[in-house]
Amino acid sequence: MLNNDNLGSSPTAARIGIVGGGLAGLAAAVALVDAGQQVDVFESKSRLGGRATSFEDPRTNELIDNCQHVAMGCCTNFLDFCDRTSVRHLLRRDTKLHFFSSDGRRSDLSAVKCLPAPLHLGASFMRLSYLSFAERVRICRGLNRLAQSRNLDTKAELTIGAWLRADGQSEHAIRCFWEVVLVSALAESLERASFVAARKVFVDGFLRANTACHVYVPIVPLRQLYDKVAAHLSNCKASIHLRQSVGRLAVATDKVRLPLRDVAAREYDFVVVATDARRISDILPFELSDLVDSANSITSSAITSLHLWFDRPIFDLPHAVLIDRLSQWIFAGPSPPVDAQDSSSHYYQVVISAAQDLRGRDRESVLDEVLTDLRATWSYAQQAKLLDWRMISEPHAVFSVSPQVERHRPPQRTSCPRILLAGDWTRTGWPATMEGAVRSGYLAAEAILAQLGLDRPQVVPDLKPSWLARWLRLT
Numbered sequence: 001m002l003n004n005d006n007l008g009s010s011p012t013a014a015r016i017g018i019v020g021g022g023l024a025g026l027a028a029a030v031a032l033v034d035a036g037q038q039v040d041v042f043e044s045k046s047r048l049g050g051r052a053t054s055f056e057d058p059r060t061n062e063l064i065d066n067c068q069h070v071a072m073g074c075c076t077n078f079l080d081f082c083d084r085t086s087v088r089h090l091l092r093r094d095t096k097l098h099f100f101s102s103d104g105r106r107s108d109l110s111a112v113k114c115l116p117a118p119l120h121l122g123a124s125f126m127r128l129s130y131l132s133f134a135e136r137v138r139i140c141r142g143l144n145r146l147a148q149s150r151n152l153d154t155k156a157e158l159t160i161g162a163w164l165r166a167d168g169q170s171e172h173a174i175r176c177f178w179e180v181v182l183v184s185a186l187a188e189s190l191e192r193a194s195f196v197a198a199r200k201v202f203v204d205g206f207l208r209a210n211t212a213c214h215v216y217v218p219i220v221p222l223r224q225l226y227d228k229v230a231a232h233l234s235n236c237k238a239s240i241h242l243r244q245s246v247g248r249l250a251v252a253t254d255k256v257r258l259p260l261r262d263v264a265a266r267e268y269d270f271v272v273v274a275t276d277a278r279r280i281s282d283i284l285p286f287e288l289s290d291l292v293d294s295a296n297s298i299t300s301s302a303i304t305s306l307h308l309w310f311d312r313p314i315f316d317l318p319h320a321v322l323i324d325r326l327s328q329w330i331f332a333g334p335s336p337p338v339d340a341q342d343s344s345s346h347y348y349q350v351v352i353s354a355a356q357d358l359r360g361r362d363r364e365s366v367l368d369e370v371l372t373d374l375r376a377t378w379s380y381a382q383q384a385k386l387l388d389w390r391m392i393s394e395p396h397a398v399f400s401v402s403p404q405v406e407r408h409r410p411p412q413r414t415s416c417p418r419i420l421l422a423g424d425w426t427r428t429g430w431p432a433t434m435e436g437a438v439r440s441g442y443l444a445a446e447a448i449l450a451q452l453g454l455d456r457p458q459v460v461p462d463l464k465p466s467w468l469a470r471w472l473r474l475t
């Protein structure tokens with residue numbers, strides 16, 4: 001254990017540099033300042049948030065998110081981070097999921113409060129009208145077999161697509177149920193996504209606990225959340241340095257040297273490298289080059305979002321999930337006007353996960369298909385005039401949750417005790433999500449605090465499983 005008395009200028013606080021102002025870096029910073037440590041955050045861009053961020057639309061000067069970000073009730077660490085930074089009230093909680101079949105029929109999925117998980121969703125699942133009764137029964141049996149799978153190590157190389165076919169799920173059920181849930185949760189196709197990750201989505205997100213499937217949606221552009229996070233950090237005497245790109249770290253006996261592009265290098269007791277996997281090769285010291293090889297083996301998956309402004313509302317729900325369409329999720333508002341004078345526009349975001357196949361397609365043809373989806377689903381959309389639109393494609397949105405990826409995800413502790421990793425791509429047991437990013441930041445903070453002799457768990461436990469889920473061993 002390192003001696004806290006020898007660390008940094010203050011006798012009690014260690015000096016910790018954090019590279020990257022995405023959710024992982026911010027979560028590490030919040031956990032460390034809450035534990036009384038002295039923290040500096042360095043972010044190369046002009047704004048916080050990394051891949052979960054907002055930008056100013058040059059045409060209207062309005063803040064737009066790069067993509068609608070949602071969390072679920074099972075994201076206990078992300079929600080804890082929102083509580084710690086007083087932004088939870090900026091998230092809306094949708095307790096019902098609204099599904100629309102390709103012919104526009106609506107089915108809602110919601111929990112019955114008095115029934116223990118996994119029975120809580122049974123009644124509304126059995127009413128999903130776009131699946132035949134036989135398909136619903138087969139899916140329930142499949143879910144049970146998936147959840148009851150043991151010895152996951154023996155399935156480490158299996159994709160969920162291969163498993164579903166071996167389980168005898170019909171192509172229609174795969175397209176209209178399994179794909180609908182898993183592609184948006186994992187941002188990967190069923191042919192590439194791992195069995196283990198898919199099982200986690202259903203067990204943690206739907207089957208174990210009554211509130212796990214609630215969906216949390218920010219009601220303001222993400223930038224406004226980060227303003228509050230930054231205020232929390234400043235109140236705790238942390239400093240945030242934007243537009244500061246960190247170069248290659250150097251390790252001395254009791255310090256880490258952190259070089260900055262335009263200003264003098266600084267020295268820290270610990271450094272948390274919380275960038276995405278593709279950036280670490282420029283930052284880690286040569287002693288840690290094995291981690292760079294691992295990170296380079298991690299491949300990406302794409303997410304595309306379309307931002308649409310109509311002259312009238314096109315549906316009257318907070319969100320909708322479209323079945324068997326290119327458009328997967330559509331979110332209504334928050335409603336930045338198409339220009340400052342015009343407050344009569346209605347803003348929607350359409351999200352397309354695992355969007356690799358859109359590469360090479362021209363933007364207008366994607367827009368046309370999305371508009372066709374919306375018009376086929378809602379008659380209001382047929383009359384609505386599209387006032388403006390943007391399409392944002394993030395080719396490296398998340399890492400691909402292939403069966404192979406787990407062996408390349410490093411833990412937060414490295415072989416240099418003073419250098420820690422964080423980021424959704426590090427080993428958290430979660431796919432690339434805001435929850436995974438926050439967990440990784442908390443794990444890095446925990447590892448530093450442990451070295452300082454401060455045994456303070458930061459990672460919040462998963463939701464407590466219902467008695468029935470425990471009895472069924474859905475853990």
Ligand SMILES: Cc1cc2nc3c(=O)[nH]c(=O)nc-3n(C[C@H](O)[C@H](O)[C@H](O)COP(=O)(O)OP(=O)(O)OC[C@H]3O[C@@H](n4cnc5c(N)ncnc54)[C@H](O)[C@@H]3O)c2cc1C
Nearest residue numbers: 020022023024044050051067069070246397423424433434
């Ligand atoms: C389009 C899209 C949609 C998504 N939708 C969802 C969703 O609905 N729900 C969900 O849970 N997750 C979603 N995600 C995933 C989620 O955004 C990420 O998992 C999460 O934001 C990753 O955070 P991070 O801190 O690990 O990494 P990042 O956000 O990548 O942060 C890393 C930061 O490090 C900075 N950096 C890099 N190099 C340097 C350097 N040399 N010096 C200083 N700073 C540096 C970067 O600028 C960046 O800000 C989505 C992602 C995308 C792209």
